[in-house]
Amino acid sequence: MAQSTGGVRKPQSGAELMGGGLALFAGWALELSGTLSILLGVVGVTRDTLFSSPDYTYEFSLTAWGWIHIVIGIGLVAAGLGVLLGKAWGAGAGAALAAISLITQFMFIPFYPLWSISVMTLDLLTLWALARSTVVDD
Numbered sequence: 001m002a003q004s005t006g007g008v009r010k011p012q013s014g015a016e017l018m019g020g021g022l023a024l025f026a027g028w029a030l031e032l033s034g035t036l037s038i039l040l041g042v043v044g045v046t047r048d049t050l051f052s053s054p055d056y057t058y059e060f061s062l063t064a065w066g067w068i069h070i071v072i073g074i075g076l077v078a079a080g081l082g083v084l085l086g087k088a089w090g091a092g093a094g095a096a097l098a099a100i101s102l103i104t105q106f107m108f109i110p111f112y113p114l115w116s117i118s119v120m121t122l123d124l125l126t127l128w129a130l131a132r133s134t135v136v137d138d
Helices: 014-018 021-046 062-084 088-107 113-132
Strands: none
Touching: 021 062, 021 088, 021 113, 062 088, 088 113
16 A cells, blocks of 8 residues: 555555556556457458468468467457556566567568557557566565
8 A cells, every 4th residue: 555645545556566657558558459459360360351461471371360369469458457457477478478469460560561560569668668667566
């Protein structure tokens, strides 16, 4: 609990225990990145003809890309909840999954560049915020 100016203690949220605003930003950024990845994955699985790409080194079927994005998105949402609740595992899992998301979005650029670059930017900001926030006890 934190002490306010009036001497009355107010309860701290999990994100405040981890570093305040940066942890809160990182948690919500993970939630947003995860949700966007899930949405992209669903489109990839259900409408695999929506995206097209020239001959590309990292060519998987778009259904496979869809499932990759769905699985990573679910992990990002779970890690975001961990960060927002102040769990020690949330920061580590969030950083690892944001890095994985960053790599997969980079590999997906030829299919949907604007979306991928936007999510990559969000993942980079998340990594920065998680690296700057301080983890306290679980």
